[in-house]
Amino acid sequence: DQQVKQNSPSLSVQEGRISILNCDYTNSMFDYFLWYKKYPAEGPTFLISISSIKDKNEDGRFTVFLNKSAKHLSLHIVPSQPGDSAVYFCAASDPFGNEKLTFGTGTRLTIIP
Amino acid sequence: DAGVIQSPRHEVTEMGQEVTLRCKPISGHNSLFWYRQTMMRGLELLIYFNNNVPIDDSGMPEDRFSAKMPNASFSTLKIQPSEPRDSAVYFCASSQNRESFWQPQHFGDGTRLSIL
Numbered sequence: 063d064q065q066v067k068q069n070s071p072s073l074s075v076q077e078g079r080i081s082i083l084n085c086d087y088t089n090s091m092f093d094y095f096l097w098y099k100k101y102p103a104e105g106p107t108f109l110i111s112i113s114s115i116k117d118k119n120e121d122g123r124f125t126v127f128l129n130k131s132a133k134h135l136s137l138h139i140v141p142s143q144p145g146d147s148a149v150y151f152c153a154a155s156d157p158f159g160n161e162k163l164t165f166g167t168g169t170r171l172t173i174i175p
Numbered sequence: 176d177a178g179v180i181q182s183p184r185h186e187v188t189e190m191g192q193e194v195t196l197r198c199k200p201i202s203g204h205n206s207l208f209w210y211r212q213t214m215m216r217g218l219e220l221l222i223y224f225n226n227n228v229p230i231d232d233s234g235m236p237e238d239r240f241s242a243k244m245p246n247a248s249f250s251t252l253k254i255q256p257s258e259p260r261d262s263a264v265y266f267c268a269s270s271q272n273r274e275s276f277w278q279p280q281h282f283g284d285g286t287r288l289s290i291l
Contacts, residue, residue: 068217096279098282103284103285104284104285105179105266105268105282105283105284105285106218106266106282107281107282108279108280108281111279151217151218153218161206161208161223161225161270161272161280162220162223162231163208163220163280164220165210165217165218165219165220166217167215167216167217168217168218
């Protein structure tokens with residue numbers, strides 16, 4: 063049972079345009095959400111997070127939006143750059159799971175120069 | 176600062192052999208996590224430790240898998256006997272867990288395991 067779902071395995075975006083990566087979750091107890099970025103042959107690196115008490119968090123070119131009623135979050139990257147080409151994982155945690163993170167299956171983003 | 180260090184980076188072995196994966200967390204981090212990445216299931220948490228004590232091992236697939244953390248700077252994940260379906264990339268991550276704030280997990284570069 064996949065509690066965190068990333069339904070798009072891949073996405074291609076033109077350099078300079080906006081990239082939008084989506085994530086859906088089913089567990090209403092999740093209260094903290096994160097995005098990780100992963101390059102080939104490397105481990106995932108933390109990108110940005112959002113608490114359930116907020117609906118938006120911004121860090122430079124990266125913005126995460128949370129829609130609790132829809133159990134949906136999205137990551138916006140603008141403008142997209144070639145170095146953004148990577149696999150992006152959405153993850154979530156709940157207050158009863160201690161630090162346990164539940165990850166999605168990832169979306170491979172390719173930025174076309 | 177040194178990140179999370181995993182060894183070996185690659186392991187190829189025959190079915191039935193014992194496999195031991197190693198992890199050195201970031202100094203000062205008190206939580207350690209073992210994950211397995213596959214195409215079908217993405218990143219799955221196998222087990223995690225807090226202050227060297229296993230907290231949740233519900234993700235460990237079966238008795239062939241075991242993990243230990245004898246001290247704050249070292250952990251092992253062992254598979255015995257190994258099977259071809261264990262082939263995956265195994266990641267170790269660590270974090271500094273504090274009651275008052277949440278810290279992201281820092282990942283090592285993984286061990287790519289191939290069981291023939």
